[in-house]
Every structure is written in structure tokens, then in C-alpha cells.
Amino acid sequence: MGGKLFKNFSFFSATLSFFILVGIFSILFIYAQDSIHEFGFHFLGSEVWEADEDDAELGVFGGYIPLLGTMLSTIIAMVIATPLAIGIAIFLTEIAHKSLIKPVSIAIELLAAIPSIIYGMWGLFYFAPIIQSTFGGNGVGLLTAGIVLAIMIIPFMAAITRDSMNTVPDVLKESAYAMGATKFEVIKDVIMPYAKGGIIGSIILALGRALGETMAVAFLIGSVMQLPSKITDATTSIPVLLANNFSEAEGLEMSSMYYLALILFVVSFAIISIAKFYFLGKKVK
């Protein structure tokens, strides 16, 4: 009797994540209906975001600026983070002395544990001024947000990359060394090809994280609805727009916010699925 209940409750719990995901998609889709009906796919290319002062059901809303801001800040972050994360993984698997591996790994993992709001605070008061004096601009903008985003996703990428590099059989590396290969040649010709799937998977997963990151970017991107014309310009992103304006929006504007949330959700769902299915595989022991 108890066994049956135990099993049934286990099954119910397991299916819950399915229902939550379907629930998120349906709720966002339903609440976004007004905006989807009104603007359709044109929403993605339109840069106007203007509420009607008299009637909440009117107004023109387009998601191009936050969409662009999300993509650009993510691209900057990826360009900076990818080489550094791979470098750290190489350091941890191939270079570091045994006594260094543990402390360096822990330090990198602690970097991942720091809450994103802390990155935002620190970035705003300590990092933004440095960007301002080096590159000009206001201090806050795409570049600052991108760099701090990079620091946030590096530990995550480095950890998965390291794990997949660790799966390379020693025999393979040793054979290459025996042929007189240098460490770099072993990394380039043996480890990289072998661990390629894991590395690409980690890059795509990190991309998914960066797209949805809210608090750090909210402090650093400037949070203004404007098209950036240079890399130091302030703009906004989907998560930041939601964080700052979602709760005050009404009517059609609110529906457009749900539309943006839906786009973000679908895009990150797609990206994460691609990373999981194509590159990381699911190891079922």
C-alpha cells in the first residue's frame, strides 16, 4: 500500500516539471495574445515603443531595440568569454600542477556562485568608471554589460569544457606525446577534436544563460529605449525591460511585455535544447 503511494507520488513529482514548462509557455502565450494579434511578427522588427496616454488598449509597441540589445550584449560576452573559458579549461586539465587544480577550480566555481545582483553593483560602481575612462561614453552601455556578462558565464563554460577535456583518454594524449608533439599540438589535434562536442555545447549553454541574465545587465546596460550606434552606447535588453517596466505596464503594453517574455523563453528553450541534444548528449548510466 505504502509502496504504491510512494511510487505514484514519485511519478507525479517527475511529471511536474513538464507541466510547469507547458504552463509557462501557455500563460505567456495567452497573455501575449493582444499584442500578437495587433503586431504579429512585425513586432520583431519595429523599434517604436510608445504607450497611448489616454487609452491603455492603444499604442504602438515593437521589440526590436530590446531584442537587439539582448543579442549584442550576449555576442560581446561570448566573444570575450569563449577564449578565456577554454584557456582556463586548458590550464586546469593540461598545465596546472596537481596542487593548484583544486584551489583554482574552487575559485572559479565561487565566481559562479556570486549572485548576479552583486556583479551588477560591483560593475556599476567599480567597472563602469574604468570603461568610461578607457572607451568614453557614459560608463554604462553595451560594452560594460557585455564584459561583466562574460565574467559571469566564464566559470560555467570553463567547468563544462574542463569536464569534456577530462574525458579524453590518456592513451590518446600519450601516443601523441610519444610522437614528439608539443602540448599545444596535443591540445589542438587530440584534445580539441575529441572534446569538440562538449566545448560547443558549453558555449551554446552559456549563450542561453547570457540571453536571460537580468540583474547584472539591469545595472549596466543603461536601461534606455534607444538604438545603440556604438559599442559604448546605452540601450536595453528584454530581461532588463521586463525587470524595470513590467509591473507598471497596462493593457496593450503589458501584453507586449508578455510577448517579449515569450520570445525570450522560446529562444532560450531552443538554444538549450540544441546544446543538450546535439552536443552534450544525455549520459544515462
Place this chain on the structure above:
Amino acid sequence: MNRLLLNKIILVLSTLSAVIGISFLFWILATLTYKGVSSLHLSTFTQDLVNGGIRNLLVGQFTMALIASAIAVPIGMFAGIWLREYSNQNKLASVIRNLSDVMMSAPSIVIGVFVYALFVAPFGNYNGFAGVIALTIMMIPIIISTTDNMLALVPKELREAGIALGGSKHKIIVQIIIKAAKVGITTGVLLSFARIIGETAPLLFTSANNQFFTMDLTGQFPSLTVSIYNLATYPDEESRQLAWAASFVLTAIVLIINLTGRYMTRNKK
């Protein structure tokens, strides 16, 4: 000699990457400690936000995270148990595993929007209960994946020994398998607690914030992280100092819980 030089360059660059990563950690921690400690006073811990302290915020943040854990840990563990012990690794199990992984990486702000639509909009006011739900949704997939992975490490022989003793399946799971995986699961629980206690985005428009001490989950609920976000944007020096103090305390809590979790598994191995 060219390839040897290239080799050197790459090795130096890789080492440099690690140095850069670690420098950022120390830079952030040093800033926090310097700014945070100089802004901390005894009254910071004894007063509520309305009087320039963080007492109610700490209590509020912990209350929401603890209730969320009390819901998410059993659900996540049962789900992990089903995946590993009951599913026979069928198609449905792999679908659920993947969906739960996707959920783990879902943008936290989207979860906030979802919970707003279901638990804030219909009632017309922000409430601590909605904050708890948002944190629970964030925590469940992490617990599922930890339980799943830790149960996988339990040797088959233990299960067989249980069966040989005539134990029923759920007794074997509760009395043998879970016990064997206890340390790993506890670590996972601590790490995921450390993660949700520092979350801001899912709380912004669910629990929102409260300047006063309250334990009433049906109204706006005090949050440390949401307060940091608000305080940091105020122009006056006092608010900023309080934001630094709060950031320091939050980071210290998160890192201590995180390190405790890691220390537990390390000891066991």
C-alpha cells in the same frame, strides 16, 4: 623552433586566462569586503529597512528561501527517485530529464513573469507567497538533477542486497539507497539553496519588497536582494552604503553555504 614558441605562447595565454578569472573573483570580493565592512554597524542587523537596517530583509529572504526549499526538496527528490529507480530509463524518463534540464536554464525573469500572471495579477497585490512559488520553480530542477545523479552513483549491489533481504521497493529506496546517497544530495540541496537565496529577478514583481518587518506571506514581503537593487539606484550616500552592507552580507551567506556544501562531499571522498 617555431612550434615550440607557439606552444609556449598558448600555454602562457591559458595560464593568463586562469589568472584573469581569479583576479576578478578577488577584485569583487575585495571591493565587497572593503565597502561592505566599512558600512556595517551593529544597528544594520537590529533595525529594519525603514530605519536603515536589514533585519527584516534578512528574515524575509530566508523565510521565502526556506519555505521554497521545504516544497522543492521533497518534490525534486521524489522526481529524481522516479527517474532513477522506477522509470526503467524509458522514453518518458529521458523526456522528463531533458525538460528539467531546460527548466534549470530558463531565464529567471520569465519565471517571475509567469508567477506574476498566476499569483499576483489575480489578487491585485504583490505577495510573499508568489515569491516562494517563483523560488520553488527555480529550485525543483536543480534538486531533480542532483538526486538523479547521486542515486546513479549508488552501487547496484546495495539494491540487490536489499532485494535479497526481502525488502519492498520503497523500503529499499528509503532505507538503503537514499542513505547511501545522503551526503551528495545534501550537498546538492545546500548548493541550490545558496543559489536561490541570492536570486533577485524572480522576486521583483512577485514578493516585491517591504520596508517593515512582516511574516505575512499574503502581502508584500521584505527581500534583501530586491532592496539592494532599489537602494543602489538611490542617489543618497546612506542608501548606497546600506546597499554595500547588504551586498556584503548576502555574498558572505551565499559563499559560506556554498563552501559548506563542498566541504561535506570532500570529507566523504
